[in-house]
Each structure stands twice: as structure tokens, then as C-alpha cells.
Amino acid sequence: MTNQTISSLTGHFNFFLATVMAFFAIYGLISVTLSRLTKTVFQGKAILKLFALASLLAFILEIAVFNYPSHLRHFSGAEFHTLEVSPQDSTILFTTDPTVSAKRIFKPKITQDSRGNIDSVSATDEIVFENLDRRITSLHIRPVFRNNDFLALHIRATDETDTRGFTRFLHDGFPHDNHIPVQYFGKVSKLSVQILGDTGEFSQITVNKPIPFYFSGLRILVIACLFFVIILCASRKFRARAIYFLFEYKFNPADKKQKFVYAFMVILVLLFSGISAFTSTSKFWQEYVGDWQYNIFLVDALLAGRPYLDVGRPEMLQVAERPYDLQWLWENGFGASDWWYGDWAYYNGKFYSYFGIVPAIILFAPWKLITGDYLPNYVGIFIFMAISIILMAMLWRHCVKKYMPGTRFIFYLLGFLALFFASALFGPLRFTRFYSIVSSGGFMFTIAGILLLLKSVARERPNGLKLFFACLCFALAVGCRPNLVFVSILVPVVLWKYRSFKTAALIMIPYIIVAIPLCYYNYIRFGSIFDFGVNYNLTNINTSGYNLLNPIDRILNTFVNFLSYIFSLNTYSHLFPYVECHPVGGFINWAPKRFYDKGVGIINFPIVFFWFLYFKNLFAKNKIKPQTFYLSTTFLAIAAITILLNSWLIGVSGRYIIDYAFFLILPSIFYAYYWCNGQPCCNNQTRNRLKITYTLLVVSIFVGLFLFATDVTNDQTPSNPVLYRYLQYSLGFVNNF
Secondary structure, eight states: OOHHHHHHHHHHHHHHHHHHHHHHHHHHHHHHHOHHHHHHHTTTOHHHHHHHHHHHHHHHHIIIIITGGGGGGGGOOOOEEEEEEOSSOTTEEEESSTTOEEEEEEEEEEEEOTTSOEEEEEEEEEEEEEEEEEOOOEEEEEEEEOSSSEEEEEEEEEOSSOEEEEEEEEETTOGGGGEEEOOOSSOEEEEEEEEESSSEEEEEEEESOOOOOOOOHHHHHHHHHHHHHHHHHTOHHHHHHHHHHHHTOBOOTTOHHHHHHHHHHHHHHHHHHHHHHHTTOOHHHHHOGGGGIIIIIIHHHHHHTOSSBOOSOGGGGGGOSSTTOHHHHHHTTOOBTTTBOTTEEEETTEEEOOSOSHHIIIIIHHHHHHHSSOOOHHHHHHHHHHHHHHHHHHHHHHHHHHHOTTOBHHHHHHHHHHHHHHTTTHHHHHSOSTHHHHHHHHHHHHHHHHHHHHHHTSSSSOOHHHHHHHHHHHHHHHHHOGGGGGGGGHHHHHTGGGOOHHHHHHHHHHHHHHHHHHHHHHHHHHSOTTOOSGGGEESSSOHHHHTTSOHHHHHHHHHHHHHHHHHOOOEEOSSTTSEEOOBOOOGGGTTTOOOOOBOOOGGGSGGGGGHHHHHHHHSOSSOOOOTTHHHHHHHHHHHHHHHHHHHHHTOOOGGGGGGTHHHHHHHHHHHHHHHHHSSOOOHHHHHHHHHHHHHHHHHHHHHHHHHTTSOOSSSOOOSOHHHHHHHHHHHOSSSOO
């Protein structure tokens, strides 16, 4: 979606939601003032009346508190705005108040490259007002945006006590941002407004223009729901019913109402995922040729029957002494785009894509053949992730039916949401570049393989057809992400008691079917059936240089990266989005560091604290192991091997978490269930354990939810600025202004 489309949809959504909540608020006002009438007209709709009352309270809070800048008009001085530039002096601006003098200043800025050559020339636009002598409470800026969808302003003023300034961002498509509330001590004598960088210029500035009311429908809804819960909790009848649903109401696979609720929740998750994916990619990445590696150039190569990418001038790199050292290339005149593209594989004068070929074969190339158009990266990623979500919902339901008899329905719902939000699906859904295509495809085949494998042994004898396709999915996952080969460890573990030559044949055939073309594809590209091209990748990771590190440095680097994947803490604050991942690194691994990127340790999802129960059970003597003990052990082993491999070969990156997070979250939920239900205990103890479990699940869900709004890598902020600003304005109760 373009920024204009997202801006329009955000505006329409806000207007619709605010209008709906206004109707509820009006009904709440009527129910308070005309209680007898509402009892007659709305008889039997007590819940609706309570929500209407909560909506009325939310609107009152919206007007009185969250729109406080609108009330500043009662304390401001005279209003004026800028006019045209003086024909005699281009630095002089006319204003509607002749007592105020205004100057316009353009400051040129020249940047140079490493050799001292001029790299770019830009200018900053600044307007300075003097002789104001009035109280200032607001500014209204009408900018002209140039290259970006947002620009930064620095506002500085001298009041009766001091000179102070602050920075503010304006977003194209969110016009309420143009109204800037300011708070100074007494009268202001001088004011300057400067655009930081060459991102735009001023069209008009109005001082002390009244700030209009802005009703955020999303914020009103959230606050109304909070008030609604508080009001309901005051009711003894509701508390009793809530206790029943939380602690007594159990999952029933035959209950149609439960099926509907679960299906509706899955649909909401799919809708949320679609919004995340389609609002992630910026205009720059859509137009950047280097980002077309997979969905265009690789597709063209496959349809033409050649392994290399026919674009650019890779033959020119043959004269480079160190073609895989990007720093050396930059310093010796081999500029990017003219000579190479980041994260393209270079070998013997040709460009290749070292990313797994399976998604291109099953989706992107057929799409081109059928439609004649190229499928955008983010659309393909969403297709894979949407299928993954549906399969994960089916897998979770199967696990609950088979391994968790008598589980509470609320636990069932929260468990699925925890799987979605804590399994790092925010990575590919928010970082929708070609890197995430193979991650999302590999995740899809992994979940499909696990589901088919577990269903194949649902009866006394394994189902051969399901087993065949389960192994085929595991093999195709390797064709997306080679490090997913370790997921196949599940096959012998699950089928151990069904050992036979017939079963072995069903297992081997699909792997052979996929392995032969993959090995051939590797051979015609890099001369080896086992070489996927990682050592020939043109990336910030100097692979050849890293291989020259001594063993102690590599082991230290791997150890620190391994710990980072597990224990690296997010940054938590009272400001939206409340949870942010930060660059992993520190003093200990600056020297051997290989990859500097943002990540998030799995410990940030507190549901994993139930690992301790697993390890307690692992070393306990004469203790009956849960039904999922060996399955959980295998999952944890797969996660450990994957983390170790990523730490050794690549380093730490936020987008690699999806490779292993699911294998850590699902066993954690298994043991959360056994802790609450697997041991005989009194009713109060069970309830207390459920309360703790629900809390850990909810916290894990909210951490993952807000990570959808943050930057998970250092390559891109994967959020549309207008959408991000709307969410910040609606959900950021402190930093709205």
C-alpha cells in the first residue's frame, strides 16, 4: 500500500470508530438522564447499557484530558501567520502582524565521502520570529514534504525565564500533527522553527492558532473497554460468572460455540497479520532494484532456465582484490548499485540468489506465469504467514485435544494467541523484504510437517499418506532455510515405536525427491552439492574474514550470540510502543563480533519460565513423565541446535528468531498446563496456579503485540509512519504530544 492509501484508510477507520463510540456515548447519556425511558425501550439489555455508560466516561476523558491542547486557546496571545517573501529581500517574511519581524534562513549542508569528494548537498529551512512579546500556546505548520513521508522540526523559543527547544515530527497524512502545542513561561520574545535535514520546507506557519479537537476512535474504544471491565467487576454476579469462565469452563471439541469463538479469533489474527504485512514496506524498498532479487530477478532466471541473475555488472568484480569485503569495495571505488547489490551472492563473475529456491518455485514463478506480473515481496510473505497461522491453529487444537484433556477454554484461547505473538511472527510480517520470504516459507512447511506428523500417528498404525507429506514438508522447509534440516529429528522420535522398513521407505522417498534437485541446483551454481552460497554473499558480514578468526574468538563470539538469543532483554518504558528491541552487543564481544543487529531474547516472553518445570522433571527420580515429555525434549533440542548454528555461522538478528521460537514456546505451554492440571491439588491451589499462568500468557502476548510496532532489525523501521503515529497518538497516553 502507498502512504496515501494507508493515510486514507487510517482516517476512515478513525472516523467510523469514533462515530460508533459516539452513538454508544449518547445512549449512555440518555440512560443516565432518562433512566425510566431506557428501562422501557432497552429492557433486558443491561450489558449494553453498561458499555454505553463506559463509552460516555471514555468520551468525557477524551475531551477533558487527552484533548487538553484544545483548551490552551483560552490562555494564548494574539494569532498571526506568515505571508509572502519580501520582493526586496528573500530573507524577510511578511506576517499578518506588522509588529512581528520574521526571517527565513536557508542553511546549506554538504556531506563528503571517505575520499573527501562531495557526496550530497542539502539545505535546512528555518524561520525566526522576533519582537513577539506575547504568550504562545500553539503552532500550526503547513510544510511541503519532499523525499520522505515525515520530517523533523526543531522548535526553540526564549521566554521570561530561559531559552529552550524540542524536536517534533510531522507526518504526511496525519494532519493533526501540524498542530503543535507549546508551553512556555510567560511571554515569548523570540521563536525559531527549523526543519532538520533536506526533507521539506515551510509553506506557512501560524502562531497561536486554536488546536481543534481530535477524537481518536481507537483510544476511546480501549478506555471504554477498561471502564466496562471495572464496572462489571463491581458486580458480584459478574464476578461469579467470570470466575466460572476462568477456572471452571473447560474446552469441549464438540461445542459449536467454542468452535465459532476460536474460528473468529483466528480470523482476527489473520486480519491483524494482513494489516501488519501490507503496511510494512516503505516506498523506498519497493523501488530499490536490489530488493527485487527474489521476486523478480530470480523468477526471471527460473523461467529462463538459468541459475544466475541477469542484472548489473558482476563481471566487473573480477578485478576486485577482495570482492567479499564491502568496506574494501567502498574504499576502492566499487560503489554499491553500480557494481553490486547487498546480500546478493557473487561467484565467478555472476550474481546468484543464495536464499532458498522453494518459495520461488511454488509461488512466485507460477504467479508470474499465470498473471504476467511479479508478486510483491510482502504479498508473498503474507500468503505464507496466513497459511502458517491457519496450520498453527489446527496444530494447537490437535495438541489440546490429544495432550491436554480437561483444559480450560480460556487457557485454550490464550495459548493460541501466545503461540502467535511469542513465536516471532512479527519478524517476517514487519520486515517484509526478500529476506523474510524464505523464513516465512520455511515456517509454513515446518508447521505443516509437524501437524501432519502428529496426525499420522493419531491411531494405532501410522497413516502412510500423512507421513509421506509430513516428510515432504520437512524436506521443502530445508529448501527454504537449510538450517531447518534439524526439524526432521522429530520424525524418528515420533515414529520410534512404529519402526519398520515400510515406514523407513515412506520417510526417505520425499527427502530424496527434494534433495536431488536441490543438490543439482547448488552444483550448477557453486560447484558443490552442499554449498548454498553463504560464503559468496555480498553482505556486511565479512565471511572470509570471519573464517580467519582464531578458534577462541569464534567460540567466544558463538557463546555470546547464543546467550543473546536467550537472555537479551528488551527496553521497556512508559512510552509507546512500551516494548522495543535494541542492538545486541557490548564490551565483551566488540572484537570478535560478526553481526550487529537488533534482536529479542526469548526470555522476554515469560511463559518460557515453565522450562524450569521441564528441567525439574528431567532430573527427577521415580517421577512419571508427562505425555509430551519426549516431544518437548525434541523441540528444545531443535531450538538449541538452531540457535547454536545461527550463533556460529551468522550472529544475532531479530529476523532469525522465527527459526526457533515456536520450539521453545509450545513446550512451555505444555508444562504450564501440566503445572495447573497434572498434579492433584486443592481447588484454591489450582486457581492460584491458573492465575499465574494466565498472567504469564497475557504478558507474553502483549510483549509480542507491541513488538509488531517496533524495529526488529537495523535495516529498516518496518512501520508506516502515519500508521505508527496514529497508534502512538491513540495508545501512547504519555507521549501523544
